Amino acid sequence: MKQKHSFQIQRVLWATDFSNESMSCLSWMRWVQNRIQPEAHALYVLPRFSDWVYEAAFFSLEDLRLEIESTREKSVSKLAEIAKHKGLDFVAAVREGIASEEISNYAQEHSIDMIFAGRRGLSEIEQILVGSTTARLVRNSHAPVFVVPKEKRKAAIKRILAPVDLNELSMRELCYAIALARQLRSELLVTHVAEFYNYKVPALKHHQLMERINRRIADVAADMDYEVQNIIHETGEPAHKIIEVAADQDIDVIVMATSQRRGLEKFLMGSVTQKVLLATSIPLIVLPPNGDSAAE
Template sequence: MLRLKKLLVPTDFSKGARSAYPYAEALTKRFGGKIDFIHIIPMLKYLNESISRLGLPLDMDKDVYPHIQTDAMARLKEELKMSVSEASRGDAIVKVDRKASDTIVEYAAKKSYDLIVMGARGSHEHDLFKGSITEKVIRGSSIPVLTVHNGLSGRGIKRILVPTDYSELSFKSLKYAVSMASNLEAEITLFHVVELYGSESENEDRDPGKGEIEAIHDNLVAKVKKHIDENILGDEKWKVTEEGGQLYLTPVKNENGRKIIFNVLVKKGIGAHYEIVELADEESDLVVMATHGRSGLSHLFLGSTTEKVIMSSRVPVLTIRPEKKVK
């Protein structure tokens, strides 16, 4: 089962940051655990230098930041109290640093959090979290990051989308998707886009009696079946089964237990991120994708594609960095 005992929620008290609170609360109610809030006070280097040049008898570290921290801590504790139930409520953390993203990443790793949940937009709906900070947290964090745009829908999470570029690396996110789907009684759709300028899936041998998309679909099913047969997803082994033309993920040790509906969809498109965002917004409640850290995402998800999915989709996106890079 997916471990979600410690959740870290960065906040700047904005509407965008607050959109993450209901998701964190919903996850702890389902999986158990506690929610900690963290607020980063920007280190005002330019103010330090200005005060030094003016010769004012002020020491930022001794005279200014302690007061700012005290005020911020009081506000953060009130925010935590008003936003999170007592059963899920953890600690309030205030830090002063020049780089908020580094502080979040380092603190999350040091304290062994299981998940970072953060709003995609910060103050004034601009870029406090979007792009600069969120992107850096996602690329730098060894901890999974759930990026949220809007409040939790009444339906909850019932449809999970897992984009794949046909690589083994992209399948690594399946263990999180399967754990969440099993616990939340959701279905999973594995989605591959055959881009017009080329795709890894086009390089494999195909049945000449089948059309391009059908052949790629069947190859993808075979490839993901092999991955699932060879790996533990969550805390148990699963296998792909089929009944009446519908694929399912079935636990190996309890074949009579609840099965997860498993859809495999292949579509041709101009750009992968357009198709992913469209399917996510129209037919999904959560997107789960794997990263490999500061170098970006594998092939399909390199650079701007992932940023566009995370920042354009209206549904939350969970990004995971696999423990080991697949060669």
């Protein structure tokens, strides 16, 4: 019996801080809007100041509050100007608080199906100790996050890459990628990277693994009335090979998911998705680990 997968992008959100990185998201969101006409939202988050900031300021609490309200109004006006200038139609909102939390909350409240966010370049120390709003959003969001890198690219999603292995999280990525490719009328490529490194693995065992992967992909796709035409097998360090395949195959977007790692393991080791996110010049759609975005 075939499974029903009802995933559709119906509402999208542009999370902006008005930086060049966040502005680069607009061409991608416009492409999606032109392709499938989802309802679009835009959100700017003002920082919420601690009480000590008010106490240390050289002007009154009321003056600070008036300044924040003035900034809020200016931000709404700026969003409206951007929409007009870029030929976009979106619901504009401004909130106050921690950006990653407010973006995630807004997305849940408005049933957002995809969040567009820009990626800033970070030093290695910042990557480990601080991260960024987008990095925190990727870890905490219940909706997929479309991360646009700093490098400028033509905004079009014609070729999608889904890296897979045999775990269930990976198969959820594949389901999402299939549903996305179908809705956007894009071509889907699937890749599997075997982590053999320098170990000598008998050719027969490697071939058996490839056959097993191919059968699993075919079964998942068949449940969605879909046929994957292009499966690419590689051997090596997964993140490096995924980026390499994406570049070689002229991929427009990579679809991956965050893991359930917690605490010290996540702090020290990160994940394949994180490594790809920090190194690739190709947009990455990052799925949450909780299954909310699965095409179920």
